[in-house]
Amino acid sequence: MNLERLPNEEKLILCRKYYLGGFAFLPFLWLVNVVWFFREAFVKPAYTEQLQIKAYVKWSAVGLLFWVAVLTTWITIFQHFRAQWGEVGDSLSFTIPLGTP
Amino acid sequence: MEHFLNFNVITFLLQNLNETFPCVRLLNATHQIGCQSSFGGDVGVVHLLESEENLDWVLSSGPNPPYMVILESTLFTRYSQCSRVAGVVVVEPTTNPPDGFSPHTSCPNENMGVYSESYGPSYAHCNVTVWNPLGNGLSYEEFDFPIFSMKDSNDTEVIRRCYREHNRAVNGSTPQYPLCAMQLFSHMSAVTDTATCMRRSEIPFSLTPEFVCDPLGDENIWASTKPLNNTAKGHKEGESVVIAAVKMDSRSFFFGLAPGADSTATGLVALLAAANALRNATAELNRTILYTFFHGETFDYIGSSRMVYDMENNQFPLDLDNVHSILEVGQVALGSNSRLWLHSDPVSRRNRSVNKLVSNLHLAAAGLNISLEEPNVTQPLPPSSFQRFLRVRSIPGVVIENHQASFTNKYYQSIFDNAESLQLNYSPNLTAEEQLEFVTDAAKNLTEVATAVARGLYLQAGGHPAGMNTVQADSKLVRPLDWKRNSGYTWIKRLKIKKQSSDGDVSTFSSEDKPTKFYIGVDQEMSEPNFMVQTILANLTGTIVNVTKENCQKQKEDEEDNRNKHLYYYQWVQGPLRPNSTERDSFCVRSTVRKSPAKSPAFVLREYTSKDYSTWTESRWKTITGRIFLVASHDLEMLTLGVGVAVLLVSLLLTYFVSSKADILFSSGREPTNATY
Numbered sequence: 001m002n003l004e005r006l007p008n009e010e011k012l013i014l015c016r017k018y019y020l021g022g023f024a025f026l027p028f029l030w031l032v033n034v035v036w037f038f039r040e041a042f043v044k045p046a047y048t049e050q051l052q053i054k055a056y057v058k059w060s061a062v063g064l065l066f067w068v069a070v071l072t073t074w075i076t077i078f079q080h081f082r083a084q085w086g087e088v089g090d091s092l093s094f095t096i097p098l099g100t101p
Numbered sequence: 102m103e104h105f106l107n108f109n110v111i112t113f114l115l116q117n118l119n120e121t122f123p124c125v126r127l128l129n130a131t132h133q134i135g136c137q138s139s140f141g142g143d144v145g146v147v148h149l150l151e152s153e154e155n156l157d158w159v160l161s162s163g164p165n166p167p168y169m170v171i172l173e174s175t176l177f178t179r180y181s182q183c184s185r186v187a188g189v190v191v192v193e194p195t196t197n198p199p200d201g202f203s204p205h206t207s208c209p210n211e212n213m214g215v216y217s218e219s220y221g222p223s224y225a226h227c228n229v230t231v232w233n234p235l236g237n238g239l240s241y242e243e244f245d246f247p248i249f250s251m252k253d254s255n256d257t258e259v260i261r262r263c264y265r266e267h268n269r270a271v272n273g274s275t276p277q278y279p280l281c282a283m284q285l286f287s288h289m290s291a292v293t294d295t296a297t298c299m300r301r302s303e304i305p306f307s308l309t310p311e312f313v314c315d316p317l318g319d320e321n322i323w324a325s326t327k328p329l330n331n332t333a334k335g336h337k338e339g340e341s342v343v344i345a346a347v348k349m350d351s352r353s354f355f356f357g358l359a360p361g362a363d364s365t366a367t368g369l370v371a372l373l374a375a376a377n378a379l380r381n382a383t384a385e386l387n388r389t390i391l392y393t394f395f396h397g398e399t400f401d402y403i404g405s406s407r408m409v410y411d412m413e414n415n416q417f418p419l420d421l422d423n424v425h426s427i428l429e430v431g432q433v434a435l436g437s438n439s440r441l442w443l444h445s446d447p448v449s450r451r452n453r454s455v456n457k458l459v460s461n462l463h464l465a466a467a468g469l470n471i472s473l474e475e476p477n478v479t480q481p482l483p484p485s486s487f488q489r490f491l492r493v494r495s496i497p498g499v500v501i502e503n504h505q506a507s508f509t510n511k512y513y514q515s516i517f518d519n520a521e522s523l524q525l526n527y528s529p530n531l532t533a534e535e536q537l538e539f540v541t542d543a544a545k546n547l548t549e550v551a552t553a554v555a556r557g558l559y560l561q562a563g564g565h566p567a568g569m570n571t572v573q574a575d576s577k578l579v580r581p582l583d584w585k586r587n588s589g590y591t592w593i594k595r596l597k598i599k600k601q602s603s604d605g606d607v608s609t610f611s612s613e614d615k616p617t618k619f620y621i622g623v624d625q626e627m628s629e630p631n632f633m634v635q636t637i638l639a640n641l642t643g644t645i646v647n648v649t650k651e652n653c654q655k656q657k658e659d660e661e662d663n664r665n666k667h668l669y670y671y672q673w674v675q676g677p678l679r680p681n682s683t684e685r686d687s688f689c690v691r692s693t694v695r696k697s698p699a700k701s702p703a704f705v706l707r708e709y710t711s712k713d714y715s716t717w718t719e720s721r722w723k724t725i726t727g728r729i730f731l732v733a734s735h736d737l738e739m740l741t742l743g744v745g746v747a748v749l750l751v752s753l754l755l756t757y758f759v760s761s762k763a764d765i766l767f768s769s770g771r772e773p774t775n776a777t778y
Contacts, residue, residue, distance in 0.1 A: 083293075090300055098290040098313065099140065101297075 003040060011040060012049040019056040027067035030060035114263060114281075118727040120252040121190075122355040124244070126289035126720035128298055128314060129401075130703075130710045133291070134240070135720075138188065138247040142286035145169030145187025146732070149264045160185060164275050169283040171260060188247040188285045190727075192257050197521050201511030204239035204354040207231050209513075213401040213715065215488040216481055221448045224481035230506045232483050233513050240354045240514065247285040249727060250355040250516070263729060278734035285727045290314070291720035296709040298718060314718040318624030318700030321404045322349070322394040322634045324376070324642055324693045326383035326562075328668035331695055335415035337423055342391045343561045345554070346405070346429040346486050347372045348398035349630045351619035353516045359620040360519040363503075363510040366617070367523070367547060368430040369394070369634065370579060374551035377641035378574040379559060388425055388562040392642075394634050395486045396699040397621040399514065401715035404699035405486035409493055410714075417697060421490075426458050426561060427498035429487045430554055432510055434503055434523050435546040439471045441553075442505050446482050449495035458499050458561055465556035465569065471549050476505045483508075501554065519616065540576050548576040623719050624700045635694055639672050643692025646671075653689035670694050 003011060018033035034057055041054040082089035083101040090096060124136040148159055148168040159168045160183060167187035173194075208227035216224040223229070251257055263281035270276050291298035291314035298314035329337065347368045351361025360366075376392050383390060397403025411417040412424075433441065443462060445455050459475065466473045482488055485500045503509055512518040523543050551574035559572050622628045648658050653673045656666035665671075670692055675685040703714035710716070759766065 086297070087300060090297075090304065096301055096304075098311070099137065099288055099292050101293050 003036070008047055008049045011037075012052055015040075015053045015056045019060050022060060022063055027064055030064040030067075033057060033060040034064060113728065113730045114259060116728050118249075118251065118256050118729075120254055120256070121725075121727060122250040122357040123287045123725045124248040124250075124354055125287065125356040125722065125725075126291060127317075128291055128293070128295045128716075128718050128720065130295055130712070130716040132241075132243070133293060134243050135289075136244040136246065136248045136287065137289040137720075138285055138287045140288045142284045142288075143167075143169075143187045143247055144282055144284045144732075147171060147260060147264050147268055147281045147283050147729070149173065149261065149268075158270070165280060169285070171264070186246055188249070188283070190260075190283070190285075191248065191250045193250055193252055193516065195253065197512065197517040197519070201235045202517055203233055203235045203237065203511070203513040203515050205233055205236045205352075205514040206238045206241055207233050207236035209233055209236070209399075209484040210401050212712070213406070213489075214482075214484060215446070215448075215491040220492070221446075221481060224447070230480055230483075232508055234507050235511060236513065240352070247287040248354075249285060249287070250358060260729060263731075267731065278737070279731040280734075281729065282732040283727060283729050287722065287725045289720040289722050291718065294709075295716045295718045298720065299704075299709050312721055314720050315623035315625060316700060316704045317397055317400050317621050317715070317717045317719055318403060318698070318704070319350075319396045319621050319628045319631050320696040321396050321408055321699045322631065322638060323695055323697060324392045324638055325389050326379065326386070326391075326642075326693075327389040328693050329389070329418045330667045331418050332667045334418060336420045337418065340389060340419065340423045341387075341425045342389045342419060342423055343425050343558060344391045344393055344427045344490075345372055345375070345558055346393045346395060346427060347431075348396075348404070348486060349394045349619070349634055350396050350399050350404075350621045350628070351518070352399050352514050352621075353518075355516065356620070357618060358516050359514075359618050360516065360616045361514070361619040362518050362520055362523050363432050363434040364513055364518055365619050367432055367434045367503075367550075369630075371433050371547055371551045371554055372430050373634070373637055373641055374548065374574040374579050375555035375558065376638065378552060378555040378572050380642055382559060382564070382568065382572050383562070385568075386559070386562040386564050390558050390562050391419070392638065394630075394638070396628070396631065397701075397715070397717075398486055400621065400717040401701075402486060402489045403621065403701045403715045403717070405489040406714050407699055407702055408697060409489050410702040410705075411697060413493065418695075421494050421496070424490070424494075424496050426454060427487050427490060427496055428458065428462075428554070428558060428561065429485050429498065429500040430550075431483065431485060431500055431502040432504070432508065433501060433547070433550045434510070434543065435471065435550065436503065436509060439546065439549075440503075440505075441466075441471055441473050441550065442502050443473055443475050444480070444482050444485075444500040444502055445475075445498070446487075446491055446495075447479055449491060449497070450478065454497035455499065458497055458557075461560040462499065462501075462553070462557040464566060465560055466553045468570075469549050469553055471546075471553060473501075473553070474505075480506065501550075540579075544579045545576060548574045548579045551579060621699075624704075631696075635696065636672070636674065639670065639690050639692040639694045640674070643672075643690045643694065645688045646691045648689040648691075650687070650689070658691075665691075668693070 006014070015033060015037050018029050022030040022033065037053055037057050041050065041057040044050065078092070082093065085092075126133055126135040126137055128134070145167045146165045146169065148163065149171045150156060150159070151173065159170055163185070166185040168185060169187050170189045172189060172191045209232060211226055215221070218225065260283070267279065267281040268276050290311070295314070302312040302314060304310070325342070329340070348365060349369055351359045351365040353359050372392060372394075379390065393408065395402075395404030395408070398405060408417060409421070412420045435441070443459055445459065449455070462473055482500055483502055483504070487498045487500055490496050490498065510518065510522070512522050552572065555572045555574055556569045559569055560566065617633065618629050620628065646658065648671065650673055652659060653671045656671050657663065658665050672690045672692070673687060674690055675687050701715040701717070703709065703711040703716045708714070
């Protein structure tokens with residue numbers, strides 16, 4: 001879909017949908033929202049809906065950063081301590097490479 | 102990297118090595134032992150270790166690490182975890198090391214025997230006698246590189262030639278590329294310990310459900326002189342049995358090699374011959390003799406601990422109250438002095454019935470060419486299945502061994518525990534067939550041992566000393582049960598026992614000229630000694646009955662018979678060749694031979710960190726193989742890679758250039774292309 005061809009109100013509705021959708025543990029929607037609407041929110045000359053779009057994009061970005069931080073921390077901890085955790089580590093794993101502790 | 106560069110950097114000389122025996126990973130409650138390669142196989146420049154000094158080349162001075170070390174002699178006694186070693190190939194020596202070699206520990210089954218802090222603490226951990234002083238414990242070490250054993254064959258010749266032509270440093274010069282290299286694959290799936298690998302094998306929701314290890318296990322074989330109802334488990338009223346025990350497994354450092362001549366086969370043959378000698382003499386005895394062949398004793402007494410467990414839990418046709426006494430036959434290859442030693446437990450020794458058993462054995466050996474003696478009374482029992490019975494009850498028992506204190510066997514649980522170690526010397530001008538007929542001194546000695554064991558059992562089971570002399574083991578029987586030099590135990594050649602497959606037809610027994618592999622293996626597969634002992638024991642103690650093939654296979658004597666299957670085991674076997682014919686007679690053998698599980702109770706109870714029961718498991722693997730090839734220098738490899746990358750970049754650039762100028766390059770006069778996309 002080409003955003004250029006969409007009327008401004010439609011853009012706002014779309015941006016809100018992605019923003020709200022992200023709360024369903026879907027941080028990738030927020031990522032898409034940030035990338036897709038960044039130009040609309042911060043580069044384009046001002047229009048009525050831009051203020052709201054700007055807010056949605058900003059909060060999407062915050063949410064995304066939060067997810068990135070949480071996931072990075074967890075993955076680091078998990079990879080580092082999986083072998084030490086033993087049984088807990090194994091049951092948290094989806095697939096265990098053969099021959100690794 | 103070798104994979105996609107092999108068109109010009111690598112020349113393959115040998116793709117699959119034959120007759121190799123790897124060292125594989127085994128795990129127990131706390132450790133992993135054995136060897137493994139990385140997932141993609143380990144590569145190293147071949148280095149033939151001809152002498153001890155040569156080792157410096159591998160460990161420090163050689164310019165092309167890592168090295169794949171080829172050991173030709175018995176230097177394999179020390180090791181180091183060193184990043185300069187990619188792997189080791191041991192070429193099986195043709196002669197045994199004179200000083201002895203045992204990769205087992207110096208105190209076999211240290212923590213699973215009877216002696217512990219609660220039972221004779223002063224005897225625990227081989228405090229009084231170190232049973233296997235030559236044991237260096239290599240079999241119980243962990244190696245992070247592959248170690249293979251190879252038979253001296255065409256393949257080893259290829260390796261030697263390859264080394265001589267490419268790798269040997271002449272007059273101190275460094276060898277030039279291309280060099281001879283070798284790659285070994287033996288990646289193991291299991292890791293850490295038994296609890297971990299069993300848990301991973303049992304993960305319920307896994308993307309890649311896969312077993313990574315299997316418990317070691319098989320079956321114990323037992324037979325009684327009086328038929329016992331095998332269906333009714335638990336205590337048998339009025340039954341009193343003398344257990345004649347022996348172990349039927351062994352191991353070595355390498356998977357697939359477990360000759361166990363002295364450590365296992367001597368006792369096994371002696372008890373089989375004794376069982377045969379007693380065949381017609383047990384009718385009037387008031388006690389029953391129970392011949393038991395325990396499997397997996399090498400790995401913390403798997404078989405005996407399971408039988409004791411089954412007896413305690415009424416899963417066996419007898420229970421411990423039925424056991425009168427135990428006579429165990431250990432390593433019984435006789436030395437020049439023909440002495441055997443009767444080992445007993447100093448803790449329960451106060452029991453007077455032990456003395457009765459000992460005096461019966463002395464009486465049994467009177468008139469034979471062997472002398473039975475007792476070691477110092479303060480010496481504990483050697484590693485033996487009997488210890489597992491003592492753990493739960495002080496049953497009187499004796500273990501017959503050929504050593505007074507430490508093992509006389511210099512090659513305990515090693516690849517050298519073979520026919521040569523027993524000094525089975527055949528005159529070189531005998532043919533294979535004549536060798537089978539020839540009774541060696543070792544076979545004569547073993548016949549004496551078997552006779553003594555048989556007579557001892559006869560007396561212990563209540564036989565009168567006057568009737569004892571008719572009990573005589575047959576040297577003609579021990580002879581085919583004998584072992585041929587370099588070919589192990591070719592019992593089968595004489596007995597011509599054929600395996601009966603599930604469809605009722607007969608198939609041949611394992612190939613005849615290989616030494617028996619006494620390794621227990623994983624519990625899903627039947628091991629060699631299991632089938633061998635089962636069939637031979639049935640033939641030696643059973644009787645031929647006139648029963649049709651169909652009834653025989655259905656375990657009945659006639660159509661209406663549904664009682665005998667509880668008492669007897671029927672086996673349809675093929676006999677020897679008829680004279681002047683290729684046909685064989687088939688018949689039905691009725692015996693009391695039975696099987697009972699030899700899987701450690703730890704796996705029944707799912708206690709994978711058990712301190713009371715064996716927890717040994719064997720890792721699974723995907724491929725075990727090796728290959729030899731010529732490898733180019735690192736510089737050439739890098740150059741090839743560099744050229745490849747350069748070609749890729751140039752082609753990308755060219756493509757970009759061509760597509761951006763496409764309208765100019767591909768424009769035709771007739772039809773202008775639309776370049777707006």
